[in-house]
Amino acid sequence: MSYQYDLFVIGAGSGGVRASRVAASKGYKVAVAESSALGGTCVNIGCVPKKLFVYGSEFSHVAQDAKGYGWSFPEPSFDWKTLRDNKTKEIERLNGIYGNLLASPGVEVIDGHGKLVDAHTVEVAGKTYTAERILIAVGATPFVPDIPGKEHVVVSDNMFYLEELPSKALVVGGGYIAVEFACILKGLGVDVTLAYRGDQLLRGFDSDVRAFASQEYIRLGVDVRLNTDVSSISEDDGIKRVTFKDGYDEDFGLVLYATGRVPNTASIGLADVGVDTSGKGAIKVNRNYQSSVPSIYAIGDVTDNIQLTPVAIKEAMALLDYWFEGRDVQLDYDNIPTAVFSQPQIGTVGLSEDDADSKGMDIRVYQTDFKAMKNTLSGNEGRSFMKLIVNNENDKVIGAHIVGDYAGEIIQGLGIAIKAGATKAHFDSTVGVHPTSAEEFVTFSANALKQRNR
Ligand SMILES: Cc1cc2nc3c(=O)[nH]c(=O)nc-3n(C[C@H](O)[C@H](O)[C@H](O)COP(=O)(O)OP(=O)(O)OC[C@H]3O[C@@H](n4cnc5c(N)ncnc54)[C@H](O)[C@@H]3O)c2cc1C
Ligand SMILES: NC(=O)c1ccc[n+]([C@@H]2O[C@H](COP(=O)([O-])OP(=O)(O)OC[C@H]3O[C@@H](n4cnc5c(N)ncnc54)[C@H](O)[C@@H]3O)[C@@H](O)[C@H]2O)c1
Numbered sequence: 001m002s003y004q005y006d007l008f009v010i011g012a013g014s015g016g017v018r019a020s021r022v023a024a025s026k027g028y029k030v031a032v033a034e035s036s037a038l039g040g041t042c043v044n045i046g047c048v049p050k051k052l053f054v055y056g057s058e059f060s061h062v063a064q065d066a067k068g069y070g071w072s073f074p075e076p077s078f079d080w081k082t083l084r085d086n087k088t089k090e091i092e093r094l095n096g097i098y099g100n101l102l103a104s105p106g107v108e109v110i111d112g113h114g115k116l117v118d119a120h121t122v123e124v125a126g127k128t129y130t131a132e133r134i135l136i137a138v139g140a141t142p143f144v145p146d147i148p149g150k151e152h153v154v155v156s157d158n159m160f161y162l163e164e165l166p167s168k169a170l171v172v173g174g175g176y177i178a179v180e181f182a183c184i185l186k187g188l189g190v191d192v193t194l195a196y197r198g199d200q201l202l203r204g205f206d207s208d209v210r211a212f213a214s215q216e217y218i219r220l221g222v223d224v225r226l227n228t229d230v231s232s233i234s235e236d237d238g239i240k241r242v243t244f245k246d247g248y249d250e251d252f253g254l255v256l257y258a259t260g261r262v263p264n265t266a267s268i269g270l271a272d273v274g275v276d277t278s279g280k281g282a283i284k285v286n287r288n289y290q291s292s293v294p295s296i297y298a299i300g301d302v303t304d305n306i307q308l309t310p311v312a313i314k315e316a317m318a319l320l321d322y323w324f325e326g327r328d329v330q331l332d333y334d335n336i337p338t339a340v341f342s343q344p345q346i347g348t349v350g351l352s353e354d355d356a357d358s359k360g361m362d363i364r365v366y367q368t369d370f371k372a373m374k375n376t377l378s379g380n381e382g383r384s385f386m387k388l389i390v391n392n393e394n395d396k397v398i399g400a401h402i403v404g405d406y407a408g409e410i411i412q413g414l415g416i417a418i419k420a421g422a423t424k425a426h427f428d429s430t431v432g433v434h435p436t437s438a439e440e441f442v443t444f445s446a447n448a449l450k451q452r453n454r
Contacts, residue, residue: 013040
């Protein structure tokens with residue numbers, strides 16, 4: 001049987017772009033269908049514009065912090081449309097780069113929504129295309145719970161194109177997107193309430209990190225309300241009236257729901273072709289990213305594993321090795337470093353203290369919190385936190401956690417050390433970089449041992 005393409009990819013996001021362009025550069029005839037902009041969530045409505053907004057937001061502290069260093073500025077002011085539109089120009093520049101990345105190895109880009117017709121056929125805008133293999137990399141989309149008035153809320157996708165910034169906003173959720181946007185909005189001058197239904201933000205992170213970060217968000221001026229959930233929302237003349245489950249009402253200019261993301265599989269014909277999915281619509285794959293239909297593969301957020309860009313990219317590379325070198329995929333999902341770009345940032349890699357305890361491991365924990373040097377002259381009260389978890393059985397460092405400036409940058413290097421199996425003795429024998437916050441990780445002494453009741 002001959003097909004038009006060796007590989008047809010649905011979705012030109014983090015995973016789909018990498019798989020398409022590398023497969024084409026290795027000699028496959030490849031097409032990719034994209035229903036929106038090249039680059040996917042990360043480039044257009046995720047990591048990249050989000051980080052640009054974080055930078056924009058952080059400038060709000062500069063004038064205040066610089067005073068103690070001798071600087072004075074006229075009263076600062078902020079123009080939302082300048083930030084929003086400069087961000088959009090930068091994203092459009094990146095879209096062009098992605099177009100070139102795909103064009104140069106000869107990937108054919110097809111505009112439109114891809115839908116499976118059978119195990120080897122995809123339909124896009126009324127035309128059908130056949131391929132020996134189909135890769136589904138359609139990502140995920142925001143999930144909003146079914147509450148009365150859900151039509152009055154926005155999701156992260158909308159935050160990048162708001163016409164105006166509200167003066168007062170409610171952010172609902174307690175994960176990455178909720179805390180990142182609560183801090184972005186606060187820095188941009190919005191009065192922010194962050195409502196989370198659970199008893200602490202950032203489920204899944206180390207408990208001390210969660211408590212410390214939450215305190216720092218409060219210090220920043222975010223009104224963090226735990227054990228709080230919304231029962232309904234109504235709108236009058238643009239003002240959103242939110243009724244909370246305890247019966248209390250409050251008005252906001254904007255309500256952002258950041259309550260998780262679900263795989264983008266509602267309308268791609270999976271059931272018709274026999275591709276198995278989980279309850280949430282995630283495509284079930286084996287270790288080589290092959291679905292229940294052998295010619296159809298899936299990577300990235302659509303499999304609802306770990307929703308991070310570098311994970312989608314690594315999965316694409318692992319799948320290419322499987323196809324081209326015949327090597328079974330051995331991707332190691334342990335010790336994936338990650339950062340939350342809140343203010344302050346969080347960086348984390350390896351096990352939390354809670355994870356290690358629940359595995360019954362014999363551990364010791366070093367931790368410290370301190371005022372970073374930059375905050376001394378500025379008078380900024382913000383503090384940093386660092387924590388190292390060590391396995392007593394073999395002295396290996398099995399977890400590192402930071403809340404503070406540059407956490408995302410610092411954790412990348414610690415990720416390498418932990419991946420390489422570094423012990424506490426290796427950390428101790430490493431010469432610190434002085435004066436930095438990161439040097440705390442190589443100078444933890446017995447004085448920093450956490451008293452644990454175990
Ligand atoms: C606000 C936000 C901030 C984030 N920040 C970070 C961060 O800082 N760091 C990080 O690592 N991760 C971050 N993420 C997560 C990251 O964006 C995703 O994990 C990553 O983009 C997943 O890549 P993917 O290839 O699976 O899917 P995506 O990048 O989502 O790409 C899927 C593509 O498929 C297209 N598509 C969907 N359906 C179809 C169809 N039927 N036909 C054709 N095309 C289709 C979509 O338009 C999209 O372009 C963030 C996510 C969000 C929402
Ligand atoms: N810096 C980064 O790397 C980064 C940034 C943003 C997003 N992401 C990725 O995108 C994913 C999605 O982000 P997210 O913040 O939407 O999801 P998340 O899973 O991190 O957080 C979702 C939050 O919504 C809450 N929630 C879920 N259902 C709810 C309901 N019915 N009512 C009230 N609250 C509810 C959850 O308890 C949780 O706190 C993340 O898990 C992450 O993998 C990464």
